[in-house]
Every structure is written in C-alpha cells, then in structure tokens.
Amino acid sequence: MLLKSCDILTTILQSVFFVWICNNISSKENKLSKFKAIVLVLIIFIISTIFTYSDISGSYISLVMVIFTLLSIILFYRKSILDGLLGFGLANLIIVLSSYFVFSFYQSVIVELKLKVSTELQMLLFVFIPAWSIYFLFYKLRKYFFNAIFALKNLRPSLIFVLILNYTLVLLDILRLTLHTVDIELMFRYAVYFITLVIFIFSIIYFARINDSSKEVELLNAALNNKIIELKKLKHDYGSEISSLYGLYQLGKIDRIGQLLKSIVDSYQSLDTGININVQATPLVASVLHSAVSKGIDVIAFDSADYENLSITDNDLLKVLSNIIKNSIDALADTVNPTIKFKSYNNYNGVLITILNNGPEIPKKIMHKIFETGFSTKNNMSEDRGFGLNIVSNIINQCNGKISVESNAQWTQFTIELPYKIS
Template sequence: MNFFIDLLNTVIQVSIMTYLPYYFLIANKDIDDKDGKKSLVISSISIFVTSVLATNIFKNSNMTSTSITIMSLIIMYIIYMNVYKKALVAYSIAYLLVQIVAILVTSISWPIISNIIYDVELSRLLGIYIPAMILELLVIKSKDSVKVVYDNLTKSKTSLGIVFILVISMDFIASISMMLNGWANVALTNVLILMIVIFIIGISVYMNNMDKKYEEINRLNDLLIDKNNELKKIKHDYGSQISYINGLYVMKQYDRLGGMLKNIINGNAKVSPCIKYITNRDSIISSVVESLDLKDIHVVVDEEFDSSLIDISEYELHKIVSNILSNAITALEGHGLIIIKTYKIFNSVYISIKNNGPKIDPDILESIFETGFTTKTNEDESHGYGLHIVKEIVENNNGKINVSSNEEYTDFKVIFFNQN
C-alpha cells in the first residue's frame, strides 16, 4: 500500500518541480507554449525516471537525494538550454518548497501520529504521505504567489548562485543527518564527504570571484562619483558664463559679448576626452586611447602591470589595442563604457578590453577572428581583417586571444605567456 502512495507522492513532487518552471517561463513569455509543453513532458518523464532509478540503486541511502538533485539540474539545463538560468532558478524554488514540505511533515505531523498509532505503515500514511500530498497540492494551487518570489529573485544577477547553494546545502544537510543517525552506507558516505569538500572549495572560489566583482563595481562607482562632481562643476561654470552673456546682451555690449563667446569656444576645444587613468598615464595603451575619436564614450585605463614590459614590440602592441578598441567604439555607437585592464597571473600577462555594448551573436562569436569576416557593409572588401591581424600578432608572440559576450558586456582578453 505504502509503495503505491510513495509512488503517487513522487509523481506529485516531480509535477511541482517541472510544472512551476514551465508555468513561470510561459507566463513571462520566455518560451512559447508549444515548446513549453514539450519541455514539460520531457522534463517530467526524465526526472521521474531518474528519481525511481536513484531510489532503487542507492536504496534511500545518504546519496539518493543528492544524486537525484544533480541529475535533475542537468536535465533541466539540457531541456531549457536557451533560458537555462531562469529555468534552473524556477526548478530550485520548486525543489526547496518540496523539501520544506518534507521537513514539516517529518518534523511535526509524523512524530505526533506515530505516538498515537503504533502501526508503522498506517502512521506513515497518515503522518507523512497524506499531509505531504495536501501541502504539495497547495503549492501548485499557490503558483502565482510563488511566481512573485521567482520574479523578484530573477532580478538579481546572483539568483542562480544563491538558489544552487541552498539546494545543494539542503541535500548535504539531509545526507549528514542520515550519517549521524547510522543509516548511511560507508562507501557512499566517503563519496559524500568528497563532494562536500569539492562543494566548499567551489563556494570559496565563487565568493572570491564575487569579492573581485564588488571591488571592480566600487572602483567604477568612485569613477562615476568623480565624473558626476566634474559635471556639476562644468554646469556651474557654464551657468555663470550664460548669466554673464545675458548681462552683456541686456546692456547691448556686443563687442564684449563676441569676445566672451570666442573665449568659450576656445575653452571647449581644450576639454579633454572622457578618459580616467587609474594607474599609468604614459603607457602605449594610453597613447592609443588618446589617439582615437571616442565621442561620448568613457574609458577607464587600469594598468596593474606595465604594458611596456610585455615582450612584444610597441608597434605590434599598438596594432592589437587599436584594432580591438576601434571595434569596441563602433559597437558602442558613440555612447558607453570601455574598461582596459592589464594584470599578471604567475608568468602570464593579461590585457582585458571590455565594453558594455550589445551582445555578439553566439553564432558568429567563433568566426570574428577569421579573414574577411565582418558585420559591416563590405562592398569594397576593406573590412574584416583587423581582428584576424590581431590574432596573428598575438599568436606569433606566444599568446592567445579570446572573446566572451553576454547582455552586460563584451570582453576581449589577450594573454601573453612566459613573461618575466
């Protein structure tokens, strides 16, 4: 009897974990209804089969829950590849709700019922399965309320990392509880301990990367504050000048007015580009930046490692940087931000040129270094050689170049190896 009830409960749990992602993605129009229904059916069957197989293989050991979770996350990633971040966040929320229901019934209702009814199967039925299924059905009914949590969570860039940590942590807690209560298999326990160590290392690396990102954000915030103060001063100066010009006009002192306007025009010609040097202002990279027409593009140059010490000729380094920057300026269409950083890790020197322009289509990302490849109008075949030349120069100088692009930024990264 309990076998069929357990199977029914598994079906309901799988339904929650696959239906909620489908419902959230359809409601927010991240996928169309036809693809959504297909993904729902495939994910439901796949995760159900995975759950049954894992339970039979590990026999409800301390590895059962963790193995099901890992495989389910992989399944959801594969099925919803185009929107995998949102799908995994939705799945994780659903999974956490299922786990919370399990904790509630095993911690509250079952202890009470088991003390009243001494028949083990009946007490499990009344104390675990029936309350769990009632709560799980309430979760499905409250899907719109759960969606509010999902919508707020997906606004955060770190949402996937947060829910992933919570999901894996809950599985580890459940597994550790089984170990402490003597229900664990020794071999599987050792595997679990190894996984926990790897998980802790992964979390440490993740947090370290987050700290670096926060440092960069703080640095950019300081830059924006400085730029804002500079603009306030400019606004104040121009306000004073306009007031003075108006006074000259009212007094009909046109000769002085003309002279004043000429001074303002000459003064504007001396306004420097929107470039912020955090470290070296006299480097090759800085000279390239100052030679370009940046329009309203802001550039931050942060050379933690002096680019003049890279084992490459000034001419070749100039060609590398100028070609990448020219492409970034074109992509930004006169407005945006470019961040240039140089730094050294062990014996390799990195030059990162990052811009917040539009995302490069993944279909062409691997082709941008090919000869003649360009997204510009190329009737005279004069475009499509800059990045290919850059790649050749970098590789001829014991280096490599790669590019990554998403909705937030595009990053060209040049690496020179074996630099003393």
C-alpha cells in the first residue's frame, strides 16, 4: 500500500512537472490558463496511470506512454508547438535522469547491502525520497535550466530539429531500461549513459548554432536580392532623369536643369546603402537601429523579447540602446562591410539583449575602463566624449540589471540583462 501511494504521488508530481515546465518557458501568448493547465495535468496523469498499471510489459510500453504524453502537450500548446516540445524535452530529461540514477543506485548498492528493513521502507528511503529531492532541487535551480531553454529558443531551432531532439531523449530512456537488463558494473553503466548524454547535449548546441547561422545567411540573401531589385529600379530612374536633363539642355532651360540635379542629389543622399533585416522588431528597437542603417551599416535584428513589466522605463531603455548603437557606429567607421547584430529574448528573470558589431577589438588593458566617466578611445580634446557608456552603466545599475562586454579580433559584443519588476 505504501509503495502504491508513493508511486501515485510520484506520477502526480511528474504530471505537474511536465505542465509547469512547459508553461514557464512558453511565450506570453502561449501560456495555459489555470483551468487548461489542470486539465492537461489530469490527462498526463491518466495516461501514465493506464500504461503503468497495464498488463503490457517491456521497454516499449514506456515509449508508447511518452508518445501519448507528447501528443497531449502538443495539442494544448498548438499555438507554438516549439514551446511544448522544448518543455516536454526538459521535463522528460529530468525525469529520465532521476529515475536512472536513483534506481541504479538502489538496485546495485542498497539491495546488495541486505538491510534489515522492509522492501517498502527501502524503496521509500532510497528511491522515492531521492527522486522527490531531485525534483525539488530542479525547482530551486529552475532559473539556470529555464535560461538554457530560452537560449536554445533564441537560436530559433526548427520544429523538425526539436522533434528529433525529443525522439533521441526517448531513445536514451529505452537505452536506460535496456542497460538495467544487462549485467554491467554500476560505474561503467553510469559512464556509458553520462558520456552519451554529454555528446548529445553538445550536438544539440552545435547543430542549433549551425541552424541559427544558416537562417541568418538565408535572410541576408533575401535582403541582398531586394537590394539588387532596388538598384535596378534606381538604374532605370537615373536613366530617365539623365534623358530629362539632356532634353532640358537641348531646350536651354538651365534653371530647370539645376532644380532637377538638386532633386537627384537629395534622393541619392537619402538612400540607405545598409542592409536592414528586422524580425519582429519593436518600434523602439527599429528606431534605434535605423540610425545605423542610414549610415550604410548592415543590421540584423532578431527582437523577440517582450519588454513589458521590466524594471527599466521605455525612456531609459531607449537611452541605453541608443548609446550602445552610437558607440558601435563610431567603432565601425573604418570597417569593411560593417555589421551590427541585435538579438533579444525573454529569459526566466527578464530580458537578455546582445548587441554585436564586427569593429576592431577593444584592447584588454582598457576593457575595464570603457564604462568610466569621460573615458573614450577617440580624440577627446573637447571633453565631450566618453559619457555614453557611463550613462548606460548607471541606468542599468539603477534598475538592478547587468551589462558586460566581450571583444576579440572578429567582433565586440555587449550583453545586457534587464530584470522584471519586483512585485
């Protein structure tokens, strides 16, 4: 009776675990209401109970149960299936790992000790309580796990990629069940599973980054094609204008020639030569980045953050972004093919923003000085430089945020963390 009660409690915890994780990493418009969340918990609990206590045995019953659970989550998170898939993957990973290490330890160590206590008490002390403790530990460290998922979401993985990721996690679980049926030393079994998991995680990161870079290249190619079309139109327009100039010259209308030349010069000067790729850019971010585009700098922006309920005002956020972009524009003055990349996304604590440029490296010896008042790498004889980044630092400190900078020969990146308001 004790074991069955503990097993039911564990099933309830795992069902809540799936929904709780999915809801925490979901975008604002995809979060479930309390009612829908409770319904999904009940559905997952029923699925788990049916397959756990069915007469069917073997490792494949676990696969079928997981597939039904996954389909239920996808159904409820159909507005953004990616959120459901990633949430399922993280929850399943924690459950699989905790089950594997707890049961391996119990079967290979505790059983061999032949303790003079009942099997039920042994299971409670060395299986269920440790498993519940792992779930509680995850809850305490949830910020780090959720931020890792948010970072993966920011790499914009495809649905197929994440589906393969989840399928591989399920296969790892089947591997866990298979290893339990083979007579292998405990430490070797741990090593095999751990190495497989590490390789798998690094593969996820590697292919997600490749996927992210390929999407950037795809967007750049599309933007270049648009520029080519724009240039063809300009060529046609200039041809017509030159013909008009020649016609006015033949008619001797010198005043009209001057007016037409002025309009041609004005239109040329207002032409943006930079490539501008904005994905979901908010008006505030788009307005800040336009200053870079107007100076012929290529801008790639993936602005997926929700800036509501932050501890920083819109006006201060505008000051922060404007000063960093202005600093980047100055740094790119002598750079061939100058580029600024802007990325933002919500993490567990607030919003994370990265602003990267391909300008010259900031020397290590002055890196710690760049946020000081009046410090500038440019000529500062008039003493009107060196305040922008100091203003940025002060504003971010006032809202309990963080700012850091990394620089090498290829790029310089500012990373900004802005927390939510404390309610």
